[in-house]
Amino acid sequence: MTDQKNLIIALVLSFVILMGFQFFYEIPRMEAEQARQAEIAAQQQPATGTDGAASSTPGVPAVGATAPVPGDLTIGTDLTRAQALKEAPRIAIETPTITGSLSLKGARIDDVVLRDYKETLSPGSQQIHLLEPTALRRPYYAEFGWVAAPDSGVNLPNKDTVWTSGGGSLTPETPVTLTWDNGEGLVFERTITVDEHYMFSVEQKVRNAGAEQVTLFPYGLLSRGGIPKTTGFYILHEGPIGVFDETLKEVDYDDLQEDGDVQPVSEQAGGWIGMTDKYWLAALVPNQEQTHRWNFKHALRNQVDRFQVDYLGDGISVPAGGESSVTNRLFAGAKVLDLLEGYETQYGVKNFDLAIDFGWFYFLTKPFFHVLTFLNGVLGNFGLAILALTVVIKLIFFPLANKSYRSMAKMKKLTPKLTEMREKYGDDKQRLNQEMMQLYKTEKVNPAAGCLPILIQIPVFFALYKVLFVSIEMRHAPFYGWIEDLSAPDPTSLFNLFGMIPWDPPQMLMIGAWPVLMGITMFLQQRLNPQPADPIQAKVFMFLPVMFTVLLASFAAGLVIYWTWNNLLSILQQWVIMKRMGVKA
Numbered sequence: 001m002t003d004q005k006n007l008i009i010a011l012v013l014s015f016v017i018l019m020g021f022q023f024f025y026e027i028p029r030m031e032a033e034q035a036r037q038a039e040i041a042a043q044q045q046p047a048t049g050t051d052g053a054a055s056s057t058p059g060v061p062a063v064g065a066t067a068p069v070p071g072d073l074t075i076g077t078d079l080t081r082a083q084a085l086k087e088a089p090r091i092a093i094e095t096p097t098i099t100g101s102l103s104l105k106g107a108r109i110d111d112v113v114l115r116d117y118k119e120t121l122s123p124g125s126q127q128i129h130l131l132e133p134t135a136l137r138r139p140y141y142a143e144f145g146w147v148a149a150p151d152s153g154v155n156l157p158n159k160d161t162v163w164t165s166g167g168g169s170l171t172p173e174t175p176v177t178l179t180w181d182n183g184e185g186l187v188f189e190r191t192i193t194v195d196e197h198y199m200f201s202v203e204q205k206v207r208n209a210g211a212e213q214v215t216l217f218p219y220g221l222l223s224r225g226g227i228p229k230t231t232g233f234y235i236l237h238e239g240p241i242g243v244f245d246e247t248l249k250e251v252d253y254d255d256l257q258e259d260g261d262v263q264p265v266s267e268q269a270g271g272w273i274g275m276t277d278k279y280w281l282a283a284l285v286p287n288q289e290q291t292h293r294w295n296f297k298h299a300l301r302n303q304v305d306r307f308q309v310d311y312l313g314d315g316i317s318v319p320a321g322g323e324s325s326v327t328n329r330l331f332a333g334a335k336v337l338d339l340l341e342g343y344e345t346q347y348g349v350k351n352f353d354l355a356i357d358f359g360w361f362y363f364l365t366k367p368f369f370h371v372l373t374f375l376n377g378v379l380g381n382f383g384l385a386i387l388a389l390t391v392v393i394k395l396i397f398f399p400l401a402n403k404s405y406r407s408m409a410k411m412k413k414l415t416p417k418l419t420e421m422r423e424k425y426g427d428d429k430q431r432l433n434q435e436m437m438q439l440y441k442t443e444k445v446n447p448a449a450g451c452l453p454i455l456i457q458i459p460v461f462f463a464l465y466k467v468l469f470v471s472i473e474m475r476h477a478p479f480y481g482w483i484e485d486l487s488a489p490d491p492t493s494l495f496n497l498f499g500m501i502p503w504d505p506p507q508m509l510m511i512g513a514w515p516v517l518m519g520i521t522m523f524l525q526q527r528l529n530p531q532p533a534d535p536i537q538a539k540v541f542m543f544l545p546v547m548f549t550v551l552l553a554s555f556a557a558g559l560v561i562y563w564t565w566n567n568l569l570s571i572l573q574q575w576v577i578m579k580r581m582g583v584k585a
Contacts, residue, residue: 069221069310070159078137081133087105089105089162090102092169092170093169095195095196096196097197098113098115098198100131102170102192104162104163104164105160105161105162106143107143107145107161107178108134109143109192110133111131113127114333117279117334117475121485128280130333131332136225137225137226137304139223139225141222142221142222143222144202144204144218144328146206148217154184155186156188161180164180172194172195175191175192177191178190178191185208186206187206190203197333197339198334199343200331201327202328202329207318208318210320211320213319216315216324217312217315217316218286220284220286220310220311222274222275222284222310223307224308225306226305228277231278239252239276240273240274240275240296240309241276241283241355242274243271243350244264244268244273244294246350253305261298268292269289270289270350271288271292272285273296273311275307278470279335280333280334281333281334283331284310284329285328285329285343285352286328286329287327288349290313291313294309295309331343334472335355335356335472336472337356337366337370337373340353353366361459364463365463369471372467373385375388381480382473382474382479382486383477383480386558386562387562387565390562390566391569393460393464394569394570394573401573405573405574408529409577410443410445412529412578418439421436468558482499482513483557488557489510489512490510490512490513490553492512492513494509495511510553512553512557516549518548518549519546522548524567525567525570528571
C-alpha cells in the first residue's frame, strides 16, 4: 500500500511541477524573449528587395539555382479590419461554412471568417476570423505563385500585382479565374475553387507565347503577423506544424524565434505544412505526387514577429507556344476530424488528422474521440456523452478495478494490526518489515496488488483527458444548469455562494460548484482507502482534495464533470466491494 501511495504522491508532485514550470518559467521566459526581439527589431532597418520581400531573409534553395520563396515582411498598418479590406479590389467568398474575400492585389486568400463558430457565447460576439487582410499590422494570409532562377530575367507576378477577374463571387458552384499578362509572352492564369467546407484548390497555369522554353518553380506560403494568443498549456501544440515523409513535425513559436529558420526535410514527395491553433488550422497541401522543399521561417518587422511556412516544388517547364499547370490546395477552417480524414482519402493527404493534437496515446485518443462523438449523436448532449463514455471505460476496466479495490479493502482491514506493529517495533525497522511480511503472507495480501491496475489505467485517463481537451465538439457545447460551455471553466464561485451574493470575485477565487463537487468526491474516495499510519503522510493526503479543487477550478467544465463522475462510480464500486468483504466503509 505504501508503494501505491508513493506512486500517487509522485504523480501529484509531477503535475504540480509541470504546472509551476509552465507558469513561473515558460511564460516569463517567453515574455522576456519577446521584449528582447522587439528591442532588436527597433534597431533594425528593413532591407527590402525589388519584390517587397526582406532580402536578408534566407530562402529555400531549390533544385538548380532558383530564387527563394518570397516572404512579404512589409511593415503592416494600424488600419481597422474594415479599412484594410478596402485597400485592394476583392472577390467575395461565400460557402455554407465560410465567408470572406480574396484580394486581387497579390491574389492572396487573406479574409476567411468561419460562419459556424463565434469568439464567445455572448449574443453580440463576432464570428471567428481565421485569416486576416494583408494591410493589417498582424495579417494572416495564404499565397501561391511562381519563382524562377535569379538570372532568368522572367517577369513574374508578385505581391503588388493586380490580377484581372471575370467578376462574380467564389462559391462551391462558381470558381473564379484570375489572369495576368507580363507583357513579355507569358500569361498567368489562376483558377480558384472551394468546396462546401474549408478546402480551396488553386490551379496555376502558365501559357508561353514566347520563342524560348521557361522553367518555373511553384510555391505556396502562409504568413502570420504576431504571436497569437494560445492556451499556453504544455499538453497542446499551437504553432507551425507539418507532416513530412509521414512524420509529424511541430515547431513552437518561441523556438522559431530563438532558432531562426527551420528546414525539416528536403525533396520529399507528399506532405503538408501549416499553422495550427487549438481548434483552427490553416494548412498548405501541395500536389502529393511531386517533391517539395519545406520551410518554417521567422523575422521581425517594426517590433512585430512575422512567421512564415512555405514549400517550393520542382521546376516545371513551359515550352515555347505551350502551357503548363500545377494544382495545390489550402485548408482554412475548423479541425473537425471527419473532415480531415475525408480529405486524407479524397486527396491522398497522409496523416492530415495529426493536425488535431491527440498526443502520445494516439492509439487510444482517436478511438475514444469516435466513441464520444457517436454517443453525442445518440444522446444529443456532449456532457451526457462524457458521462456515458466514462461508464463504458469503467465497464472495460471493471475486473482490474475490482482487483485493486479488493486489495485496498484487505489492506484497510489490516490497518489496526499494522498500526499496532509500528507502535511495537517502531525503532526496529528490520523486525517491523519481517512482521509485516509475515502478516501479509498469513492473510494472503499483496500490498502492491493495487498498483498494477492503477498503472494500466493511467494512459487511459490521460488519453480521455486529452480527447476532452482538444475536441472542438466540446467548444461552446452546453450541459445542464449553469454550464453553458463545456470547454470553459465553471462560471460560478464558492466565494459568492455560487451567485447568491451580488459580487464578482477575482479570477483566483473563481472556484465553481463542479470543482467543489469534484473535491468532495475525491475526499470521500480517500476515506474509503486505507489511511496512512504516518501522521505527516495522512495530513498530506487530507490536503490533496483541496489542492486539486483549486487546480481544476480553471479547467474546462467538461473535464471536471468527467472527473467528478468517475470518482462517484469508483466510490460506488469500492463501497460495494468493501461491504461484501465485511470491511467497514
